[in-house]
Structure formats: C-alpha cells, structure tokens
Amino acid sequence: MGLLSAFALRGGFAGLDPLAGIPGTLGGALVMNAGAFGRTLGDLVEEVEVLVDGKVEVLRGVEVDWGYRTSSLKGSTVVGATLKLVPGDGGKIREDMVRFARLRRQKQPLDFPSAGSVFKNPPGHSAGRLIDEAGLKGARVGDAMVSPLHANFIVNLGQARARDVRLLVEVVKERVRERFSISLEEEIVYAGVFEFGEDEDCAAAGGAFL
Ligand SMILES: Cc1cc2nc3c(=O)[nH]c(=O)nc-3n(C[C@H](O)[C@H](O)[C@H](O)COP(=O)(O)OP(=O)(O)OC[C@H]3O[C@@H](n4cnc5c(N)ncnc54)[C@H](O)[C@@H]3O)c2cc1C
Incomplete structure (x- = not known):
C-alpha cells in the first residue's frame, strides 16, 4: 500500500492519502476492505481481478460486498485491481499524507x-x-x-x-x-x-x- 500510495503521489492522484500508512499488500487490503480516517479501500475500487480455476476473472467494484474490515473477496485469490483516483494537486496530496502519517504516529x-x-x-x-x-x-x-x-x-x-x-x-x-x-x-x-x-x-x- 505504501508503494502504491507513493506511485499515486508521483502521478498526482488523490484518494489513497488516508490509507497510505496502512501496512501490507493491495491484495490483503482489498480482502480486508482496509480503511482509515473515514475512507475504505472498497470506496475506490473500479474492478478487481481474481483467479478462478487458473483463469483471471474481472469483478466490478459494485459486485463485491464491502463490509467493516471484511469483503466477499475472502477466500478468493486477488491478483489485481483498478482503482478510481482523482487528479489532484501534488503538494496538497503530499501534505495530506504527511498529516495522516503524523496522526498515526501520535495515536498508534x-x-x-x-x-x-x-x-x-x-x-x-x-x-x-x-x-x-x-x-x-x-x-x-x-x-x-x-x-x-x-x-x-x-x-x-x-x-x-x-x-x-x-x-x-x-x-x-x-x-x-x-x-x-x-x-x-x-x-x-x-x-x-x-x-x-x-x-x-x-x-x-x-x-x-x-
Ligand atoms: C501498525 C499497523 C497499523 C494498521 N493500521 C490499519 C488501518 O489503519 N486500517 C486497516 O484497515 N488495517 C490496518 N492494519 C491491518 C493490516 O495492515 C491490514 O489489514 C492490511 O490490509 C493487511 O494486508 P496484508 O497484505 O498484510 O494481508 P494479510 O494480513 O497477510 O492478510 C489479510 C487477509 O487477506 C488475505 N489475503 C491477503 N492477500 C490476498 C490476496 N492477494 N488474495 C486473496 N486473499 C488475500 C489473507 O489470507 C488474510 O485472510 C494495521 C496493521 C498494523 C500492523
């Protein structure tokens, strides 16, 4: 998630900022519907790719049940996802990421x-x-x-x-x-x-x- 957030920051895409400090992989975060500061990853998902009988199937984000730290992806094998991020101001995105990281360090x-x-x-x-x-x-x-x-x-x-x-x-x-x-x-x-x-x-x- 850290690498993905850094990638989004470099590209000037906002949306992942509150989730940037969550440790782990994108696959784990999707399955757990990871969230922080009022945002969950499920909110940002356009599509998810899962492996079914050795073949990749594409699910639309709205087809997945996103729950509180759970999702209907549990038990499947997630191999990719497309996220809906929005173009934003790089300086502001960085500022937000730093602010959320500081809050984490204070509270955790x-x-x-x-x-x-x-x-x-x-x-x-x-x-x-x-x-x-x-x-x-x-x-x-x-x-x-x-x-x-x-x-x-x-x-x-x-x-x-x-x-x-x-x-x-x-x-x-x-x-x-x-x-x-x-x-x-x-x-x-x-x-x-x-x-x-x-x-x-x-x-x-x-x-x-x-
Ligand atoms: C210090 C700290 C802070 C944290 N803060 C937050 C927070 O703010 N918000 C939050 O939501 N969580 C938080 N977490 C929990 C954790 O980071 C998240 O649950 C994270 O999304 C788990 O990702 P992971 O890759 O480590 O998955 P794992 O913990 O390895 O796996 C989680 C589940 O997903 C399954 N899974 C993993 N990858 C895949 C895949 N590719 N396909 C199918 N199933 C898969 C596993 O089998 C398991 O059931 C925190 C953890 C720590 C240690």
Missing part, C-alpha cells in the same frame, strides 16, 4: 511490532475505549502487552509468541464482556491452530498481569 504504538487494531469497534462504541475503561492498558501475557498508548493494539515487547497474544485477546474479551456486556469481535485474522484449554489458561493469564 509504532515503536513495537503489532498486528494493528485487534478488535472491530462494536456499533456505537470504540473498542480501544472499552478496553481502556476495563483497566486493561498495560495488561500482559508474557511479552504480549495491551498498549498503554492505544488499548486496541497488542504489542510484542520482544519475545511474545502467537500463543501469548491469543491468550491476551481472550482475557481482554472476557474482561470487556464482564464489565460492559459487550462481545468484542477480532479484526485480526488468525493463522495456525492454538491448542489450549481456554478457561484454564485465561485464568492463569489473568494472574500474570502487571
């Missing part, structure tokens, strides 16, 4: 590895605020920690394993459910199989908080 714990926002915002709520108000900023399982800067980020302080993050996610969900009767839903996508007796290990993880 970018000094540590993370997977970005862990949970979707429940309707009418901010996941980060709920986690903060449940007293979970700084909560840890091993080296996985709920960021003190932005409670919807789990950062790796050094040696965290996927299992530590997975456990911390369960603890956060449980605490927020207990406190607010709201079920948080993950925005992150898990890879692999996590084998643990959730009740038992979550209780243990609760005891490991700083």
Whole structure:
C-alpha cells in the first residue's frame, strides 16, 4: 500500500492519502476492505481481478460486498485491481499524507511490532475505549502487552509468541464482556491452530498481569 500510495503521489492522484500508512499488500487490503480516517479501500475500487480455476476473472467494484474490515473477496485469490483516483494537486496530496502519517504516529504504538487494531469497534462504541475503561492498558501475557498508548493494539515487547497474544485477546474479551456486556469481535485474522484449554489458561493469564 505504501508503494502504491507513493506511485499515486508521483502521478498526482488523490484518494489513497488516508490509507497510505496502512501496512501490507493491495491484495490483503482489498480482502480486508482496509480503511482509515473515514475512507475504505472498497470506496475506490473500479474492478478487481481474481483467479478462478487458473483463469483471471474481472469483478466490478459494485459486485463485491464491502463490509467493516471484511469483503466477499475472502477466500478468493486477488491478483489485481483498478482503482478510481482523482487528479489532484501534488503538494496538497503530499501534505495530506504527511498529516495522516503524523496522526498515526501520535495515536498508534509504532515503536513495537503489532498486528494493528485487534478488535472491530462494536456499533456505537470504540473498542480501544472499552478496553481502556476495563483497566486493561498495560495488561500482559508474557511479552504480549495491551498498549498503554492505544488499548486496541497488542504489542510484542520482544519475545511474545502467537500463543501469548491469543491468550491476551481472550482475557481482554472476557474482561470487556464482564464489565460492559459487550462481545468484542477480532479484526485480526488468525493463522495456525492454538491448542489450549481456554478457561484454564485465561485464568492463569489473568494472574500474570502487571
Ligand atoms: C501498525 C499497523 C497499523 C494498521 N493500521 C490499519 C488501518 O489503519 N486500517 C486497516 O484497515 N488495517 C490496518 N492494519 C491491518 C493490516 O495492515 C491490514 O489489514 C492490511 O490490509 C493487511 O494486508 P496484508 O497484505 O498484510 O494481508 P494479510 O494480513 O497477510 O492478510 C489479510 C487477509 O487477506 C488475505 N489475503 C491477503 N492477500 C490476498 C490476496 N492477494 N488474495 C486473496 N486473499 C488475500 C489473507 O489470507 C488474510 O485472510 C494495521 C496493521 C498494523 C500492523
């Protein structure tokens, strides 16, 4: 996404500016319908190319269901896309990209590895605020920690394993459910199989908080 945004900037095309700082590939961003600062990638899609039985098929943007950090492209193989960008003033586009990047640096714990926002915002709520108000900023399982800067980020302080993050996610969900009767839903996508007796290990993880 960074390369694509730089390409758009060089060509003087506006539209991607709020999305420029989202890490990852165009394919991942399309499947996740990545978004930031009120803009989602799905808003900009004219066409998407997907691989079906070894052949490239073209879908129009309006044929895709774009959801909140999800899309009907999930499960397919995206190999290309055409985006609707608009000609703009290069100086203004650069200025906007710098402004959005600065906001990201202020609000997100970018000094540590993370997977970005862990949970979707429940309707009418901010996941980060709920986690903060449940007293979970700084909560840890091993080296996985709920960021003190932005409670919807789990950062790796050094040696965290996927299992530590997975456990911390369960603890956060449980605490927020207990406190607010709201079920948080993950925005992150898990890879692999996590084998643990959730009740038992979550209780243990609760005891490991700083
Ligand atoms: C610090 C940080 C900040 C972030 N900020 C944001 C943000 O502001 N907004 C936001 O929306 N996200 C944000 N994210 C999350 C992440 O960057 C996005 O979800 C991104 O779009 C994922 O792209 P990726 O290429 O890494 O995909 P992956 O994470 O590798 O994959 C995501 C999903 O897409 C599928 N997929 C990937 N490529 C393809 C393809 N070509 N065809 C079919 N399926 C595919 C994968 O199988 C998986 O299910 C942030 C992450 C971090 C670490």
